[in-house]
Amino acid sequence: MNKEALKLLISPSDIASKVSELAKQILNDHGEEELILIGTLKGSFIFLADLVRALDKKDVFIDFVRVKSYGYSDTSSEEIVITKDIELPLEGKTVILVEDIVDTGLTVKFLLEHLKLHKPKIVKVCALIDKRERRKVDVPIEYVGFVVEKGFLVGYGLDYAEKYRHLPGVYEVIKS
Numbered sequence: 001m002n003k004e005a006l007k008l009l010i011s012p013s014d015i016a017s018k019v020s021e022l023a024k025q026i027l028n029d030h031g032e033e034e035l036i037l038i039g040t041l042k043g044s045f046i047f048l049a050d051l052v053r054a055l056d057k058k059d060v061f062i063d064f065v066r067v068k069s070y071g072y073s074d075t076s077s078e079e080i081v082i083t084k085d086i087e088l089p090l091e092g093k094t095v096i097l098v099e100d101i102v103d104t105g106l107t108v109k110f111l112l113e114h115l116k117l118h119k120p121k122i123v124k125v126c127a128l129i130d131k132r133e134r135r136k137v138d139v140p141i142e143y144v145g146f147v148v149e150k151g152f153l154v155g156y157g158l159d160y161a162e163k164y165r166h167l168p169g170v171y172e173v174i175k176s
């Protein structure tokens with residue numbers, strides 16, 4: 001059986017400083033407006049929880065969306081379906097989609113198209129990790145935490161077969 005080892009990539013204190021930096025950028029751009037933060041489940045739950053507390057803003061609202069993707073290796077295409085939709089009305093609102101990690105970009109592209117159907121004033125993306133190597137589609141990420149070239153990452157909400165979400169840092173999975 002394959003065993004995995006974990007290598008620390010981003011420490012909890014580096015995450016904490018980055019989260020405050022991101023919150024400052026968001027407040028700078030949208031401090032005067034009502035904000036709706038939409039977290040993608042399950043991976044962004046810890047990031048969203050920290051970000052929203054760093055924002056320390058009265059008129060901030062939280063919602064979640066969950067998607068499932070089916071990859072087809074023979075066609076290298078992907079089908080994405082929503083398994084939990086947003087519940088707050090978004091019309092005319094400033095919305096920030098909070099993502100754990102952007103990899104191919106397909107999920108963010110799909111979600112941006114979906115959110116735009118709800119006629120928000122503006123939708124921006126805030127991602128803790130922008131993982132570049134496998135990007136298939138260009139997506140705008142206005143607020144980026146860390147840029148990573150490649151690797152499968154876990155911790156701080158990210159899982160490997162539902163394990164490791166609770167870890168306070170981000171680790172790379174090394175398979176042996």
Ligand code: 5GP
Binds near residue numbers: 105108131151152
């Ligand atoms: P994308 O559609 O950009 O390829 O993938 C986005 C989703 O794939 C992320 O929200 C996450 O659920 C999953 N994902 C992509 N890369 C990683 C990774 O390195 N680690 C984990 N745990 N999930 C990943």
